[in-house]
Amino acid sequence: MAFDLVFFGGTGDLVWRKLMPALFQAFRHGSLPEGGRIIGVGRDDLSDAQYRQHIQSRFERVDGDKRPQAEEFAQFASLLCYVRMDLSQPSAYAALSARLAERETDNVVMYLSTAPNLFTTVCEQLAAHGLNTPQTRIVLEKPLGHDLASNRAINHAVGLAFKEQQIFRIDHYLGKPAVQNLFAMRFGNALFEPLWRREHIANIQITIAEELGVEKRGGFYDGTGALRDMVQNHALQLLCAIAMEPPINAHADAIRDEKLKVLRALKRWTPETLGQHVVRGQYSAGNVEGQAVSGYCDEPGVGQQSNTETFVALRTEIANWRWAGVPFYIRTGKRMAGREAHIEINFRPTPHEIFKSPMGQANKLVIHLQPKDGLELHLFAQGQSKRGQGSGSATLSPVHLDLDFDKRFGSQRVGAYERLLLDVLDGRLNLFVRSDEQEEAWRWVEPILQHWKNDTIGPRPYAAGSWGPSASSAMIARDGFCWSEEA
Numbered sequence: 001m002a003f004d005l006v007f008f009g010g011t012g013d014l015v016w017r018k019l020m021p022a023l024f025q026a027f028r029h030g031s032l033p034e035g036g037r038i039i040g041v042g043r044d045d046l047s048d049a050q051y052r053q054h055i056q057s058r059f060e061r062v063d064g065d066k067r068p069q070a071e072e073f074a075q076f077a078s079l080l081c082y083v084r085m086d087l088s089q090p091s092a093y094a095a096l097s098a099r100l101a102e103r104e105t106d107n108v109v110m111y112l113s114t115a116p117n118l119f120t121t122v123c124e125q126l127a128a129h130g131l132n133t134p135q136t137r138i139v140l141e142k143p144l145g146h147d148l149a150s151n152r153a154i155n156h157a158v159g160l161a162f163k164e165q166q167i168f169r170i171d172h173y174l175g176k177p178a179v180q181n182l183f184a185m186r187f188g189n190a191l192f193e194p195l196w197r198r199e200h201i202a203n204i205q206i207t208i209a210e211e212l213g214v215e216k217r218g219g220f221y222d223g224t225g226a227l228r229d230m231v232q233n234h235a236l237q238l239l240c241a242i243a244m245e246p247p248i249n250a251h252a253d254a255i256r257d258e259k260l261k262v263l264r265a266l267k268r269w270t271p272e273t274l275g276q277h278v279v280r281g282q283y284s285a286g287n288v289e290g291q292a293v294s295g296y297c298d299e300p301g302v303g304q305q306s307n308t309e310t311f312v313a314l315r316t317e318i319a320n321w322r323w324a325g326v327p328f329y330i331r332t333g334k335r336m337a338g339r340e341a342h343i344e345i346n347f348r349p350t351p352h353e354i355f356k357s358p359m360g361q362a363n364k365l366v367i368h369l370q371p372k373d374g375l376e377l378h379l380f381a382q383g384q385s386k387r388g389q390g391s392g393s394a395t396l397s398p399v400h401l402d403l404d405f406d407k408r409f410g411s412q413r414v415g416a417y418e419r420l421l422l423d424v425l426d427g428r429l430n431l432f433v434r435s436d437e438q439e440e441a442w443r444w445v446e447p448i449l450q451h452w453k454n455d456t457i458g459p460r461p462y463a464a465g466s467w468g469p470s471a472s473s474a475m476i477a478r479d480g481f482c483w484s485e486e487a
């Protein structure tokens with residue numbers, strides 16, 4: 001299958017950090033379709049050879065077996081070429097058009113890894129130059145807007161040039177192996193389904209914690225914040241994957257219809273829940289892995305008086321028969337105590353106790369997204385009884401069933417961007433977000449943004465290297481629960 005994959009923002013950070021390594025892995029795994037061409041588009045004045053060198057220098061920093069051998073890289077590099085373009089100039093698109101016209105392909109992928117304010121212009125110009133053929137697919141990176149209105153405007157503009165089936169909105173969390181395994185676990189096994197409901201589940205917690213701060217992205221991040229950067233998209237998509245009903249089949253729209261229903265059923269905010277069930281924080285100076293690090297307001301590109309949140313914890317519910325009354329907690333933050341993303345399904349305790357079990361403990365299923373990728377089922381078992389202890393008086397001990405997918409599947413594992421890029425080339429939309437899902441997610445987060453605008457208190461400080469402000473623990477404690485590290 002001959003394809004042309006065009007990276008708008010071809011010399012940018014995402015191509016450098018994620019997309020090229022993912023394509024190289026796909027190439028190495030032999031899963032990149034043959035006859036492909038990867039076209040970097042950027043403003044720099046580079047020849048094809050210089051672009052190859054630029055990408056090669058990226059791989060020179062890689063250690064271990066991810067570093068390509070010279071021969072291997074030369075083969076991969078032969079797929080790369082470059083077109084110099086200023087995307088804001090309509091006349092510039094002729095150069096791309098000419099490059100694409102050089103050969104016949106089965107499909108063309110336009111990957112917009114640029115500033116989102118260019119999305120509309122690029123789509124208009126692609127259409128004006130006849131580059132929106134039915135064989136063309138367009139990939140949109142987040143952030144897709146900064147609120148509902150701007151998101152709709154982008155979706156509308158893209159929709160004028162491309163049909164929904166041609167539009168691939170990336171949420172790279174959906175490409176993570178653990179998330180695909182969550183679908184497999186829920187809908188490929190009968191075991192959990194009867195338990196997957198309010199009668200058996202006490203609460204669900206989604207944690208996406210990062211050790212990193214805002215790095216070099218202070219300028220971007222300061223106008224964005226954790227709610228827009230992580231909750232509106234990644235965390236809500238995880239919540240959908242946990243809470244959705246079984247789809248009628250594995251087709252993209254069947255899955256996306258079910259996710260949309262979850263988003264629509266999220267409890268609407270009231271002034272009271274906005275006050276009590278949402279905590280925003282901002283990191284101050286602290287210590288991460290033994291290193292002193294500065295506070296958010298001292299990061300390059302960030303204003304000294306910034307009110308931008310680097311941490312959010314919130315509690316919500318899903319108003320439907322399966323989940324009514326079950327709290328879902330989401331928290332995410334930068335400069336936290338560890339890099340750790342997981343989902344905890346906390347089951348209800350046994351209805352009647354005949355054994356002594358550790359206080360307040362019940363079964364839980366932990367879905368680890370990173371750094372570990374696996375499942376952990378927490379059970380209770382009876383170890384060796386001591387003399388004189390009948391089973392009735394025995395104290396149970398916690399034990400884990402631990403499934404490590406990396407160990408189990410090892411080198412066959414496909415990374416998030418690799419998976420998503422291959423799916424785009426295959427035209428599989430299952431792991432991409434539909435416009436109505438995205439709009440619904442914005443509709444749900446907007447009242448929080450509005451509330452913060454009028455809130456004079458601002459984000460609560462937390463020391464870099466901690467688990468966030470104490471108000472986050474207080475919020476969950478009010479329901480009689482705690483975060484995993486506090487158990």
Ligand code: BG6
Nearest residue numbers: 142172210212229230234341370
């Ligand atoms: C991105 C956010 O979408 O996800 C970043 O913009 C964040 O701020 C990143 O660091 C986290 O992704 P991952 O895969 O490293 O957990």
